[in-house]
Amino acid sequence: MHPETTVHSALALTCAGLSPTEIGRRLGVPKSTVQYWCRGGRSPSRRRSPPPTCPRCHGLSLDDVQYAYLLGCYLGDGHINIPRRSVAALAVSCADDWPGVRREVAEAMGAVMPSAEVHLVTRTGCHAVTSYTNHWLCLFPQHGPGKKHTRAIALAPWQAAIVVDHPGRFLRGLFHSDGCRVANWATKRTESGVRRYEYPRYHFSNRSEDILGLCTQALDLMDIPWRRSRRDMLSVSKRAGVAALDLVVGPKY
Incomplete structure (x- = not known):
């Protein structure tokens, strides 16, 4: 029996467009199991309400030091994407020339939202440090349509x-x-x-x-x-x- 967090991560990665083979490789589960979950064979939302995970919605503690760093990264090279199944994905692009920065971004992302796994998505010349949960929208209300320089950006x-x-x-x-x-x-x-x-x-x-x-x-x-x-x-x-x-x-x- 795999934990619910693994099922959530598999479904989120499916929404991001990854194949069951790649998802299984990343999460360490068989491809057939990922396919079973994607077909609704074990939907966490049908089993029970998800546990509280959001510092803003559920009153959990927020690592302010790591959040301040992640907020700066998000305003610079970050964005939130909402794919077809409405699971928000926070991604911060990090150039391959600076692996230490990429590692620091991943650590901050994991500290700010410990319930959501952090993944590296390969891009040309860089990796996108990515995490999937709709609660990123709570932590980054600056998200909106269009590029950041085309709309107003103000901190809550x-x-x-x-x-x-x-x-x-x-x-x-x-x-x-x-x-x-x-x-x-x-x-x-x-x-x-x-x-x-x-x-x-x-x-x-x-x-x-x-x-x-x-x-x-x-x-x-x-x-x-x-x-x-x-x-x-x-x-x-x-x-x-x-x-x-x-x-x-x-x-x-």
């Missing part, structure tokens, strides 16, 4: 309170998704000639003016100076600001 009061308490974790999520730490260079004329020197700098780019605003608000909470270096980009280049971001973000890994 309870989300804003978490960001105020953990601005560094929120910034880490934002910069891990749509930011980077680079070595900038400049020249300076001296008595001995023109001297080139390098210094570290952080960039965060996003097409949504609202998300850029949330990033600057978090930077202000940490007294980190910033400037708009481009219409869709802000930068942190002052030594004290870079040092502060190094403590909470640092280079991608």
Whole structure:
């Protein structure tokens, strides 16, 4: 007898378009068993009401530290998809160049919603860290039709309170998704000639003016100076600001 969580995961992966063979390989169950579940042979919803799983709906505790990080990742490279059977899928795209970031996103997703299994879906040049439960819609009310930069993005009061308490974790999520730490260079004329020197700098780019605003608000909470270096980009280049971001973000890994 397989646990109910395994059945839920199998049905959710079916909604995401995976074959019974692939689902069985991921969950460690026979393909025939997955096919039986998909035919309604053992539907958890018919057996009993699902146990409480949502911090927002059921009053369960929420890992605020991990949620602040996951919220930043979601606003940068995340989205929620609702496939044909109406099981919401939260996915955060993580480039294969940064396996450490991908691992951190998966850990945060599992900590925020422990009842939903986390899966890696292979894409070209990246993996989508994905988890299936309709309660992701409760935790990310910013979900809506169209791309984020085409609609208003605002935090709910309870989300804003978490960001105020953990601005560094929120910034880490934002910069891990749509930011980077680079070595900038400049020249300076001296008595001995023109001297080139390098210094570290952080960039965060996003097409949504609202998300850029949330990033600057978090930077202000940490007294980190910033400037708009481009219409869709802000930068942190002052030594004290870079040092502060190094403590909470640092280079991608």
